[in-house]
Amino acid sequence: xxxxFSLEQPVNRRHFITRSAALMGGMMIAPRMAFAxxxxxxxxxxxxxxxxxWGDALKAGVADGFTKQTGIDxxxxxxxxxxIKPKIWAAVDQGRVPPIHxxxxxxxxxxxxxxxxxxxxxxxxxxxxQLLPLAKPVGLEGYPLVNTYAYVxxxxxxxxxxxDGPPQSWTVMLDPKFKGxxxxxxxxxxxxxxxxxxxxxxxxDIPDNMEPGYAFYRKLKANNPLLGEDxxxxxxxxxxxxxxxxxxSVNARAAKQNGIDVAWTVPKEGCKVDTDGLWVPxxxxxxxxxxxxxxxxxxxxxxxxxxxxxxxxLPPVYPGIAPxxxxxxxxxxxxxxxxxxxxxxVPSKALxxxxxxxxxxxxxxxxx
Amino acid sequence: xxxxxxxxxAWRLLDWAEAAAAAIWPRRWASLTGYLLLMPAMLxxxxxxxxxxxxxxxxxxxxxxxTYRLKEAFSLINYRAATSATYQTIIGRSLGxxxxxxxxxxxxxxxxxxVMVRAASxxxxxxxxxxxxxxxxxxxxxxxYGWLIVLGKQGLLNSILTDLGLPAIKLIYNYPxxxxxxxxxxxxxxxxxxxxxxxxxxxxxxxxxxxxxxNWIQTFxxxxxxxxxxxxxGASVVVxxxxxxxxxxxxxxxxxxxxxxxxxxYDGFFQISNPGLGAALSMILxxxxxxxxxxxxxxxxxxxxxxxxxxx
Numbered sequence: 256x257x258x259x260f261s262l263e264q265p266v267n268r269r270h271f272i273t274r275s276a277a278l279m280g281g282m283m284i285a286p287r288m289a290f291a292x293x294x295x296x297x298x299x300x301x302x303x304x305x306x307x308x309w310g311d312a313l314k315a316g317v318a319d320g321f322t323k324q325t326g327i328d329x330x331x332x333x334x335x336x337x338x339i340k341p342k343i344w345a346a347v348d349q350g351r352v353p354p355i356h357x358x359x360x361x362x363x364x365x366x367x368x369x370x371x372x373x374x375x376x377x378x379x380x381x382x383x384x385q386l387l388p389l390a391k392p393v394g395l396e397g398y399p400l401v402n403t404y405a406y407v408x409x410x411x412x413x414x415x416x417x418x419d420g421p422p423q424s425w426t427v428m429l430d431p432k433f434k435g436x437x438x439x440x441x442x443x444x445x446x447x448x449x450x451x452x453x454x455x456x457x458x459x460d461i462p463d464n465m466e467p468g469y470a471f472y473r474k475l476k477a478n479n480p481l482l483g484e485d486x487x488x489x490x491x492x493x494x495x496x497x498x499x500x501x502x503x504s505v506n507a508r509a510a511k512q513n514g515i516d517v518a519w520t521v522p523k524e525g526c527k528v529d530t531d532g533l534w535v536p537x538x539x540x541x542x543x544x545x546x547x548x549x550x551x552x553x554x555x556x557x558x559x560x561x562x563x564x565x566x567x568x569l570p571p572v573y574p575g576i577a578p579x580x581x582x583x584x585x586x587x588x589x590x591x592x593x594x595x596x597x598x599x600x601v602p603s604k605a606l607x608x609x610x611x612x613x614x615x616x617x618x619x620x621x622x623x
Numbered sequence: 624x625x626x627x628x629x630x631x632x633a634w635r636l637l638d639w640a641e642a643a644a645a646a647i648w649p650r651r652w653a654s655l656t657g658y659l660l661l662m663p664a665m666l667x668x669x670x671x672x673x674x675x676x677x678x679x680x681x682x683x684x685x686x687x688x689x690t691y692r693l694k695e696a697f698s699l700i701n702y703r704a705a706t707s708a709t710y711q712t713i714i715g716r717s718l719g720x721x722x723x724x725x726x727x728x729x730x731x732x733x734x735x736x737x738v739m740v741r742a743a744s745x746x747x748x749x750x751x752x753x754x755x756x757x758x759x760x761x762x763x764x765x766x767x768y769g770w771l772i773v774l775g776k777q778g779l780l781n782s783i784l785t786d787l788g789l790p791a792i793k794l795i796y797n798y799p800x801x802x803x804x805x806x807x808x809x810x811x812x813x814x815x816x817x818x819x820x821x822x823x824x825x826x827x828x829x830x831x832x833x834x835x836x837x838n839w840i841q842t843f844x845x846x847x848x849x850x851x852x853x854x855x856x857g858a859s860v861v862v863x864x865x866x867x868x869x870x871x872x873x874x875x876x877x878x879x880x881x882x883x884x885x886x887x888x889y890d891g892f893f894q895i896s897n898p899g900l901g902a903a904l905s906m907i908l909x910x911x912x913x914x915x916x917x918x919x920x921x922x923x924x925x926x927x928x929x930x931x932x933x934x935x
Contacts, residue, residue, distance in 0.1 A: 368691075481796055482880055495777050622713055
């Protein structure tokens with residue numbers, strides 16, 4: 256007689272313990288068996304990340320799950336994305352081992368590194384097949400990087416400063432009553448296309464005719480905007496230094512979750528939408544490259560995407576994941592084609608080729 | 624009974640050490656010992672010079688935005704960009720701040736150093752010395768952040784103003800805030816460089832001046848200040864050059880629109896990944912700093928920083 260394991264079959268205590276132990280053991284071993292023929296595991300993987308709410312989300316959403324599955328510790332390195340870039344470039348050029356295993360980067364910066372030839376091809380990752388087309392980097396061969404989610408540079412504001420409702424247009428930033436209480440990124444990132452439209456131009460003017468944007472910046476300069484980085488925006492809202500800012504929705508949401516009275520909107524000119532991604536630098540030992548790629552692959556699983564992106568409050572590249580409850584129908588969480596219609600997406604190629612020029616002009620206006 | 628004599632252990636150890644030293648560095652090379660001791664410092668300077676040569680070379684190549692590498696061909700395009708109106712403003716702002724910070728710091732540091740050196744009470748001297756050294760244990764970034772807390776919209780000063788029913792005022796994220804932060808940062812450096820110069824002025828010189836009928840102000844002006852000139856020059860050069868190359872204060876207290884040259888260099892290297900432009904700005908900064916310091920040394924001597932500069 257063949258004994259069959261069935262939930263309907265009465266189970267005595269001895270059988271229960273034996274089967275439970277076997278089941279538990281199987282559950283623990285199964286994921287490890289998937290990597291049974293894998294190269295030697297490194298003690299840890301170093302993943303560059305942004306700090307604050309960003310790093311917390313990566314740890315809880317991706318890193319912890321990866322460690323649980325593989326036993327490899329993940330250390331987050333909060334070196335600024337612009338600072339790690341030349342370090343990796345120099346390491347690869349000089350034949351040294353790069354300082355990190357995985358770079359969590361903006362798609363623009365990642366594309367620049369791909370053009371420089373320092374990124375490992377990720378085309379063989381098994382989880383790429385199930386992703387939305389947004390995951391594929393545009394204008395590059397294969398997958399030198401993989402986009403992991405989209406994000407919007409929203410118009411974040413203090414509701415107290417806007418008693419009549421959310422700002423309808425970015426031109427409200429020119430109102431003298433907001434003098435010194437406006438904030439942008441210190442390199443104009445996220446605002447350049449918006450400035451063109453707010454300055455009277457059209458999306459078609461980008462990138463060849465940015466003059467309307469520069470004209471808008473010149474007017475804006477008279478209103479003494481603050482220029483900063485991600486962390487600054489949360490601090491400035493928290494300390495009552497600003498009333499309105501162009502910042503990534505994650506920062507505004509983090510401020511709100513910290514009890515700061517902040518809201519966000521997409522004004523009539525639209526908001527810039529962009530993507531971030533993951534990439535693995537060349538020059539790592541072979542086994543570490545393998546595990547770094549496995550980390551990226553893990554970040555593309557449904558579980559990791561759901562948890563990571565829900566914590567960030569951003570739409571993932573894995574299809575069919577519902578937005579977090581507080582962001583259902585939110586302008587910063589585009590899911591439908593109609594949502595994207597309100598947003599401005601500048602192709603990576605245009606960003607990569609023009610960012611230095613735009614930055615120079617931005618600098619000329621605000622530092623001059 | 625005959626006792627065998629043994630030198631004390633310490634003497635024998637010294638003899639061994641001397642013999643070992645003589646084996647490694649024979650006595651006939653004694654005249655070269657000074658150069659040997661100079662070697663590590665020279666090596667460090669040499670490494671810096673090598674780095675500077677690399678930076679200089681990088682500054683002569685244009686960035687290829689299709690590969691984000693510097694082009695092979697030599698070009699002056701980075702220098703054209705680095706001397707554009709924008710960077711002229713930034714360089715002018717940095718030089719202006721250096722002059723202002725140096726002037727204010729000297730005015731504040733001199734009396735502090737004078738009182739610290741001349742105070743009759745040992746407790747006063749120690750208290751002033753501790754107050755001077757305390758900020759050294761707190762880094763520049765923390766000090767700048769401290770100013771944000773004190774001067775911010777919801778900071779200490781504005782809280783007092785609003786408690787008094789007055790409107791809050793904007794005290795940070797502007798040029799004066801950067802100057803204030805820099806003066807506070809530079810003050811200990813200046814006092815420490817002035818103190819030895821003031822110590823070297825004999826009190827009897829001041830007493831002699833007063834006994835000849837000079838009042839305190841005349842003594843200060845005609846005796847103390849001229850005799851402290853080496854210290855004033857040394858402290859001014861250090862404060863000026865440190866301010867000219869400062870990064871953190873304009874970054875943290877400037878609100879993003881009052882960049883100094885160091886911030887522009889950072890942006891060149893990191894923000895826009897253009898090492899050619901960053902290198903050109905670096906070369907300009909080194910050149911300006913070197914020329915200004917050379918002029919000061921030529922006109923006023925090397926002060927406490929030199930051994931054979933002109934005497935006042």
